[in-house]
Amino acid sequence: MSTGSDSFTEKTDDALCFLASHPALYHPDIVRAAQQELRRRGLTLPEIAQGATPASLLEYAPEPERSNSARGLLLSGALVAVVLLGAWALQSTDADAADPTLSTERPISLPASVVEQPATNDDMMPNFESLAQERVREAATTVPAAEWRDSIARNNYQQMVARYWTAEYQTAWLLTRTSQRPTPDPTLLGKINLIQEQWGRLTHAAEYDLKLRPVMQQRLEAMLLGHKRRNAVLGLLTYGFNGGDSLITREIQQGDTAAYAVRYQVLATRLPKQLPLLPLRSSPDxxxxxxxxxxxxxxxxxxxxxxxxxxxxxxxxxxxxxxxxxxxxxxxxxxxxxxxxxxxxxxxxxxxxxxxxxxxxxxx
Known part of the structure; x- marks a missing residue:
């Protein structure tokens, strides 16, 4: 799998840290490339998120047992691979440290209308994994018991719920933080890319036959509608960052409210009397x-x-x-x-x- 080394040099520190610390969300080659780029910049590798395990889409039958001789060969090959990878990592780290031409400064590309501002802890985007898992647990109460007993449909539906709420919470956080910042966020485009990748995990999985039952499928269609609303808002936010007159426009405000309303379709609850409105904020001319x-x-x-x-x-x-x-x-x-x-x-x-x-x- 090609990771595109040039694309990783263009990513922000926040984006690389998120990729490197969430191996359950990305291909191992992508995680490895993000870690290597962080080392090249002289940054400390982030800790792996607790409980991070590779996520599978569908249930598969277990592999047949191998013979003792085959298992021994696989174990020997794995040990050799670990030794070789360790030697390569040490050599790569020493070469980066010895090369004085490599810069440890973060490459930041900004539009002409934005002045570079230092990132703060408030700009670090949370992963919202715990909140998403709470929504997964609540999903059992919104689906008929007869459908919930279907183990394949239940497991696949739970994964879709986790992906939806992770992307939904991240998008809402980014819009709220953008409306609160006194100056534009230079890492905004990197955060948008990460969120769009998270939404992509939902939409790509939805293309397969997940064996969902009728109510589950109905809720999944609501999740995909939420993605459509959020994708339009993120596009407007990108346009505003690249040279529009303001970052939170009335169109973004209305799109955010429409996407927020979709949450209640996913939760199968009635809409509240009043939905939140993002405050409009223009960037200085x-x-x-x-x-x-x-x-x-x-x-x-x-x-x-x-x-x-x-x-x-x-x-x-x-x-x-x-x-x-x-x-x-x-x-x-x-x-x-x-x-x-x-x-x-x-x-x-x-x-x-x-x-x-x-x-x-x-x-x-």
């Missing part, structure tokens, strides 16, 4: 910083050094050469203009925003 934000892929903001426009290559994600050559000690201040204000000031060429850079000494 002008942000002051001491550093130049990294260009986000597929964007081409206008850069101005002491009001002198600088062209950049739209096919690359690099900064214009005069800007890239500036040291942090030379920069006095940076103003980041969101697209709406930037186009008013500089016309269509600033459709992706503008970055105004001022140095301590006049720049030629």
């Amino acid at each position: 002008v942000v002051r910083s001491q550093t130049v934000p990294t260009r986000y892929p597929n964007t081409n903001p206008l850069y101005l050094l002491h009001n002198r426009p600088l062209a950049s290559d739209p096919l690359s994600d690099g900064l214009p050469a005069p800007v890239a050559e500036l040291s942090s000690t030379e920069i006095d201040s940076v103003l980041v203009l969101r697209p709406r204000v930037a186009t008013q000031a500089y016309g269509p060429r600033a459709h992706d925003g503008a970055v105004l850079i001022f140095t301590h000494a006049p720049h030629p």
